[in-house]
Amino acid sequence: MDQLSAMRVFVRVVETGNFSRAAATLNMPKTTVTNMVQGLERHLRTTLLNRTTRRVMVTTDGALYYERAAQILAELDELDGSMSNSQTQPTGRVRVEMAGAFADLLVIPNLCDFHTRYPQITLDIGVGDRLVDYIAENVDCALRGGTPTDQSLIARKVGEIGFRFYAAPRYIEKFGIPNHPNELTESHYCIGYLNATSGRIMPMDFCRGDEKLEINPRYVISVNDARSYVNAAISGIGIAQAVEFMVRDAVAREELIEVLPDWDCEPLPLYIVYPQTRHLSNKVRVFVDWLARLVQTLKAEEQRAQIRRAS
Template identity: 40%
Template sequence: MDQLLAMRAFARVVEAGGFTRAADSLDVPLATVSKLVRELEAHLGVRLLQRTTRRVTVTPEGEDYYARSTRILRDLEDIDASFNLARGKPRGHLRIDVGGSTARDVLIPLLPDFVARFPDIRIDLGVSDRSVDLISDKVDCVIRGGPLESSSLVGRRLGEAALITCATPGYLKQYGTPAYPDELKNGHRLVSYVSSQNGRAVPFRFERNGEKTEIKVEHRVGVNESNAHLAACVAGLGIVQTFAYAAAPSLREGSLVEILERWRPAPYPFHVVYPQSRHVTHRLRVFVDWLLEVFPARLSEAQPPATPASSGTRPRRR
């Protein structure tokens, strides 16, 4: 038995949640992974995994062995990576997943610089707002907004993006400009961003002087992709809450107008995320380092300054 190979196979089964997904991510036959894990269990004299026709669960002994063995695997990978770094330029295939508007407005405009610096790295860019499984989808890293949800992942903070509320001038002329968040409940048409993960509409969030407000009303239109979500607003379908960097071109040209500026919610954090136990290749290391260098400024450069609320009577309501 190749014990190191068996340890890696077992760790991948635990991370992927099953033998089939582990075999796919390792690009080896399912029978090979099963054989390696059986041999490892025989060598140790304990059951590491409990198998049924529907699922695979980790035994208490398996959890202990996974925790210890992954530390060893990470140490070996760090040693390999340090020697690869010393040998020369990074090369190979890098698979990245990123949300729609973040790809269009932030990452892709920056990528020519990365490609020029590291011409031997080939990039596959997956663009969607759905959640991906880094192991089974064979992705090296993802760039996502929001708080980190899993302790099994390494997250490096890339900065923050302002969230703004906006609509077209035509919409505001027809329905009036709200001065307070609660006015959105009274006759306004909202275009909600719908989570592709759970199918729920993300509430509109507002904050001012420490006071936080959430608006949860039935939306007229729901969209589960960030570029299409903004396009629905530009088309005049209603009010959206979106990232300032995504709306910046439309704000500059006047096709969108920011509203409720004094009620902007807290900035939204962004991270680059990758599995703890995955071998951090030289190419992934340089990509993450590059992101940390260039991404924060691009993420925040389009953020408009908050403007004071206008004085006078409340806007016309329909």
């Protein structure tokens, strides 16, 4: 019996909750997964898992073995990664999750650069703002906007992005240009952004010098996707508080016009998050570092745009 391989299979069964999902993530036949776990139990002379027709339950011995096995495998992966040198290209698959706007407008347009640097890394990008089970779904890391609140995740801040306020020409023709954020609750409409976690419409933050405001704007439509949010603004149905890189093309095409230019907004921090139970392998580390550089480049472009506006 290959005990190391059997340990990896057992850990995946525990993390995914059943043999079928473990087999799928390991790209193995289910019978092979079952036989390897049974062989490990015979080797250890104990029962690690109790099987029913619907689920797998970890025994007391199984829980103890899982804890130590997961730690040993993580340390072994870290050791393998640390032995890589500058002459060795990182290799393998990296599974990352991110919102659609980050994928479409930030990461994917620059992936040729990443592939040129690291041609032996394959990226699987999951797109969306959904809650992710990092262990069961075998996700290496995620790019998230906002400060993480999940204490089970390790978070590395890779930068921050700024917001401005925009409206379509057809909206301005109908409602005019607001002169103050308070007008957004009285004589104007906005696009509402629905927080996927709380189910509530997110307020708009404004700051100008020492003056800070939080506005709960009137809205006709709310969405929970950044791309739909921008498209709604382009349609002329309301004012949007949008990340600059998301509306750059629409502004260039004069589909959106900046409004309330004297007002700023607190920047949105960007974090790479990953489970505490996982050490960053070399292949994941180079992707995280590349992404951090990409965000910093974006931030520099925003700062140059602010200088142009000020002048």
